[in-house]
Amino acid sequence: MAGILVYAEVRNGAVRKASLEAVSEAARLTKELGGSVSAVLVGAAPANAGEVLGKAGASEVIALAGPKFTQYSGDGYAAAIHKVAAQMQPTAIFVASTPQGKDLAPQVAVLTHAGVASDCVGFTVAGGKLLAKRPVYAGKATLTVKAAESLLVATLRPNVFAQTDAGAPVAVTTREAGEVSLRAVVKEVLAAVANKLDVTEAPVVVSGGRGMKGPEHWGLLEALATAFGNAAVGASRAVVDAGWRPHDEQVGQTGKTVSPTLYIACGISGAIQHLAGMSSSRVIVAINKDPEAPIFKVADYGIVGDVFEVLPVLTEEVRRLRAAS
Ligand SMILES: Cc1cc2nc3c(=O)[nH]c(=O)nc-3n(C[C@H](O)[C@H](O)[C@H](O)COP(=O)(O)OP(=O)(O)OC[C@H]3O[C@@H](n4cnc5c(N)ncnc54)[C@H](O)[C@@H]3O)c2cc1C
Known part of the structure; x- marks a missing residue:
């Protein structure tokens, strides 16, 4: 063998x-x-x-x-x-x-x-x-x-x-390797943003959907990601299609497939095409004000609430716990 x-x-x-x-x-x-x-x-x-x-x-x-x-x-x-x-x-x-x-x-x-x-x-x-x-x-x-x-x-x-x-x-x-003919070579790789953690590699992914209401509120997600220290920020396709976030952050069927240790879905409904890209995450936390949102069917922990109220509290708590450890 x-x-x-x-x-x-x-x-x-x-x-x-x-x-x-x-x-x-x-x-x-x-x-x-x-x-x-x-x-x-x-x-x-x-x-x-x-x-x-x-x-x-x-x-x-x-x-x-x-x-x-x-x-x-x-x-x-x-x-x-x-x-x-x-x-x-x-x-x-x-x-x-x-x-x-x-x-x-x-x-x-x-x-x-x-x-x-x-x-x-x-x-x-x-x-x-x-x-x-x-x-x-x-x-x-x-x-x-x-x-x-x-x-x-x-x-x-x-x-x-x-x-x-x-x-x-x-x-x-x-x-x-011997004689190998190369018909196509990658000439250059342009990284979108230097040192940005990729959603496919980060142990923690904090993703935002249309419930975030606009790109001006992404600072809330970035603050939570920074509090974790090892988190990347992702997005639903609705958000990417609206031009709020770049496509390289999109999670789902027509975006990237992620399997982090922790996935936090903020204001994301949980459409099947989004679940296709994140349902193999080890622990899923969903924050959504609609208790019937499909994301709660795959979530290990669900928070029924307004992202604008929950995110600052969650960020502060993560900061406090990390500072104490
Ligand atoms: C062929 C195809 C491929 C697709 N590929 C992808 C893909 O790769 N990735 C992807 O994500 N989608 C994909 N989609 C789109 C998908 O079907 C959904 O339309 C999309 O995921 C919805 O994005 P969303 O959850 O951000 O928005 P919405 O469905 O509009 O959900 C917004 C959610 O936010 C909640 N909300 C609103 N306000 C608040 C608040 N203040 N606090 C808390 N919660 C709030 C609402 O209750 C709602 O559940 C694809 C669709 C098709 C047809």
């Missing part, structure tokens, strides 16, 4: 947390499936790549080097990963379900003639086969899929799988 190959995505000089989660989940699964976890990254490896990937559960870390790998290229990266997979013959290839991962995974699947399961939120092993769970119909149902081919390519939803650090650091092996 060759085990699981995990693509380790590097962003801003560091391996992404979502990739470390994928490595840890792969390590958990190989205990039942057999084999070990190999992490592969393309281009220059961050200095601590062997340490963080080894601790997350990888037994080996391969950095694929090539003069062309200075910027991401879907077809080029897929071709390089395919070469490693052809040698290793893994049971599965895991990729974090980030924008880059969503672009890369299907291209890897085509080259490796594998089945692909996207945005997975759970895995089990039955009869020596890997089964993947993924939400469908905007999160209303969960599908369990098994690859018809011997290899499964899966993308893993960030923040859903636990990252462990029980492993030991490993050395990074650099391999030449």
